[in-house]
Amino acid sequence: MSTELESVEEFRRRARRWIETNMARKGPEKLSLKPSEARALQAEIFDAGFAGIAMPIKYGGQGLTLQHQEAWAEEVSGHQLPDLFVVTVAMVAVTVLEHATEPFKEEHLPRMLRGEEIWVQLMSEPSGGSDMAAVMTKATRGDENWCITGEKVWTTRADEADYGLCLARTNWDAPKHRGLSMFAVPLSDPRITMRPILGSDGGATHFFQEFLDGVVVPAANLIGGENDGWRVAHTQLLHQRNAISGVGYGLGVGDAGSEGRGGSSHHGVSDLIAHAERNGTIDDPTIRALIAEAYIHDAVQVQVSRRVTPGIRKRQLTGDWGSVLKLGLGENTLRRAEIGLIISGPDGIVWEMGPNAYPTHEGRAWLVARNMSIGGGTNEIQRNTISERILAMPPEPAVDREVPFSQLIATRNRKTDGT
Ligand SMILES: Cc1cc2nc3c(=O)[nH]c(=O)nc-3n(C[C@H](O)[C@H](O)[C@H](O)COP(=O)(O)OP(=O)(O)OC[C@H]3O[C@@H](n4cnc5c(N)ncnc54)[C@H](O)[C@@H]3O)c2cc1C
Numbered sequence: 001m002s003t004e005l006e007s008v009e010e011f012r013r014r015a016r017r018w019i020e021t022n023m024a025r026k027g028p029e030k031l032s033l034k035p036s037e038a039r040a041l042q043a044e045i046f047d048a049g050f051a052g053i054a055m056p057i058k059y060g061g062q063g064l065t066l067q068h069q070e071a072w073a074e075e076v077s078g079h080q081l082p083d084l085f086v087v088t089v090a091m092v093a094v095t096v097l098e099h100a101t102e103p104f105k106e107e108h109l110p111r112m113l114r115g116e117e118i119w120v121q122l123m124s125e126p127s128g129g130s131d132m133a134a135v136m137t138k139a140t141r142g143d144e145n146w147c148i149t150g151e152k153v154w155t156t157r158a159d160e161a162d163y164g165l166c167l168a169r170t171n172w173d174a175p176k177h178r179g180l181s182m183f184a185v186p187l188s189d190p191r192i193t194m195r196p197i198l199g200s201d202g203g204a205t206h207f208f209q210e211f212l213d214g215v216v217v218p219a220a221n222l223i224g225g226e227n228d229g230w231r232v233a234h235t236q237l238l239h240q241r242n243a244i245s246g247v248g249y250g251l252g253v254g255d256a257g258s259e260g261r262g263g264s265s266h267h268g269v270s271d272l273i274a275h276a277e278r279n280g281t282i283d284d285p286t287i288r289a290l291i292a293e294a295y296i297h298d299a300v301q302v303q304v305s306r307r308v309t310p311g312i313r314k315r316q317l318t319g320d321w322g323s324v325l326k327l328g329l330g331e332n333t334l335r336r337a338e339i340g341l342i343i344s345g346p347d348g349i350v351w352e353m354g355p356n357a358y359p360t361h362e363g364r365a366w367l368v369a370r371n372m373s374i375g376g377g378t379n380e381i382q383r384n385t386i387s388e389r390i391l392a393m394p395p396e397p398a399v400d401r402e403v404p405f406s407q408l409i410a411t412r413n414r415k416t417d418g419t
Contacts, residue, residue: 182233
């Protein structure tokens with residue numbers, strides 16, 4: 001049997017033919033599919049042989065390369081996509097692939113790729129998200145299971161998910177990075193209470209807070225070794241940044257990250273020109289300078305992406321290079337939204353979606369622009385990552401790195417008690 005891979009061009013032609021016949025173009029309102037529709041579409045994509053393109057065949061993938069994945073993303077751009085699966089495929093599945101046991105991978109990876117399991121990330125906690133190694137959620141080992149208690153927050157689309165990848169503390173006497181473990185937690189467990197959080201966008205982001213009250217999971221749900229959760233979390237964060245920035249295994253599952261621009265909403269400046277023409281400000285030099293600024297930021301982001309993306313794919317750039325793209329997106333998305341709001345003037349005011357609403361919604365874009373500079377790690381955290389892990393600059397001082405976590409907590413509690 002020949003083991004020769006299908007060429008990228010042959011694959012691209014096959015993908016194009018299938019997409020033309022089977023996938024709908026995305027309408028101007030750019031709404032996401034309902035969960036049941038996203039599941040059905042992901043299943044269709046799987047059946048057609050385009051899910052998990054660069055994932056191994058034995059786990060339901062296609063056994064091709066990230067270059068094939070990129071070709072798929074280019075061909076499928078502008079179509080209605082199963083965005084709900086971005087976290088599952090681009091962030092969780094690849095982490096599971098690297099760290100989970102063989103039986104776990106055989107059971108869950110094909111289900112993720114077939115659209116049967118939606119996964120989310122249970123990482124951030126009310127006490128803080130940037131210092132993720134300081135999680136307070138506790139997992140206690142029983143004979144053949146683990147019991148997990150704690151609080152997680154800002155979980156995107158938790159209400160639609162089947163499982164969460166949950167970082168919890170399993171050794172309180174080890175330093176904070178060395179006492180963590182990662183677990184697969186079924187979100188249908190009755191000992192989980194889930195509350196929605198109303199975001200600045202009126203709830204469109206679908207944030208949730210979860211209270212885990214003695215959730216029991218089998219020992220087989222431990223992903224990676226006991227107390228080795230930080231390594232698993234690091235893999236997940238790396239893939240998360242890559243996925244947001246348009247690199248990796250989930251490219252073309254959703255449209256976020258296409259060309260390093262954080263999604264299709266930022267392609268070009270034609271919307272800004274349309275606003276200025278509509279408002280009669282197109283000849284105003286200040287407005288023209290703002291449009292030029294937006295154009296330059298967009299072009300720079302695309303050029304950086306075109307260098308970094310293939311570099312990561314070909315492994316010439318190893319490590320945290322996704323942070324470079326993510327930081328660019330975090331900065332540019334906010335500035336682009338400000339420029340959009342200025343140029344659209346009164347048209348930028350937010351109002352309900354509807355047939356008569358002005359379709360560009362610059363006000364809405366401005367309200368959600370902060371998402372990009374916070375979610376997946378804030379801009380400050382990306383700067384730290386770039387300086388320490390890419391530029392090899394001296395690390396941020398971390399006096400707590402070698403201190404047992406229980407001592408840190410005791411010190412913190414004494415401070416808050418005033419004792
Ligand atoms: C759109 C979106 C989706 C999200 N989805 C999820 C999800 O699905 N699952 C999940 O677990 N979480 C999710 N989050 C949460 C996100 O990961 C956290 O909000 C983020 O990590 C920051 O944590 P925090 O909000 O607790 O802020 P904090 O960590 O409290 O930070 C507050 C401020 O201090 C700054 N800061 C903190 N530490 C440093 C430092 N060492 N150096 C310099 N500055 C620092 C930060 O940059 C920030 O400005 C999401 C957030 C958003 C916006």
